[in-house]
Amino acid sequence: xIEVASSLVLVWRLSDASATEDREAFAHRLVGACFLALAVYxxxxxxxxxxxxxxxxxxxxxxxxxxxxxxxxxxxARAKRRAAANLQSHALHADSHQSDICAYLALILxxxxxxxxxxxxxxxxPVAALCMVPIILGEAISGLRGQPCTHxxxx
Numbered sequence: 001x002i003e004v005a006s007s008l009v010l011v012w013r014l015s016d017a018s019a020t021e022d023r024e025a026f027a028h029r030l031v032g033a034c035f036l037a038l039a040v041y042x043x044x045x046x047x048x049x050x051x052x053x054x055x056x057x058x059x060x061x062x063x064x065x066x067x068x069x070x071x072x073x074x075x076x077a078r079a080k081r082r083a084a085a086n087l088q089s090h091a092l093h094a095d096s097h098q099s100d101i102c103a104y105l106a107l108i109l110x111x112x113x114x115x116x117x118x119x120x121x122x123x124x125x126p127v128a129a130l131c132m133v134p135i136i137l138g139e140a141i142s143g144l145r146g147q148p149c150t151h152x153x154x155x
Contacts (some may be wrong), residue, residue, distance in 0.1 A: 006034040006098045025146050027091035032143020039136040046126035055122040069106035073099045094143045
């Protein structure tokens with residue numbers, strides 16, 4: 001849902017070809033807010049799973065969806081970066097990182113499921129997710145400040 005919200009911000013931003021710098025800056029900050037929401041959500045879910053000792057829930061549909069995200073999201077991120085360069089949109093470039101992080105989180109989910117299935121390490125998925133939080137927060141802070149992304153995340 002957070003990835004969709006960030007994308008909707010960009011649809012709004014790109015719906016006006018003559019968008020002002022103010023509209024671009026506001027969209028960039030909204031994308032930063034989406035990153036902040038993602039950091040809060042990931043932290044909450046991971047800490048809840050650690051405290052309740054919850055094993056990852058395994059569904060075949062979930063595994064297929066996560067595997068698809070690992071493949072599709074990096075391609076989507078690259079396409080967003082190309083479009084951002086053509087449009088000179090820092091907001092769209094920042095949003096491309098949402099797609100990268102979605103791929104990372106899907107990869108972590110698959111790894112956590114595998115480690116749990118192979119070794120009974122129920123805690124692997126939430127610990128790995130918590131390791132992503134500083135990266136997500138860094139993107140949130142950059143976006144909220146309206147700063148262009150200075151580094152790339154590639155899956």
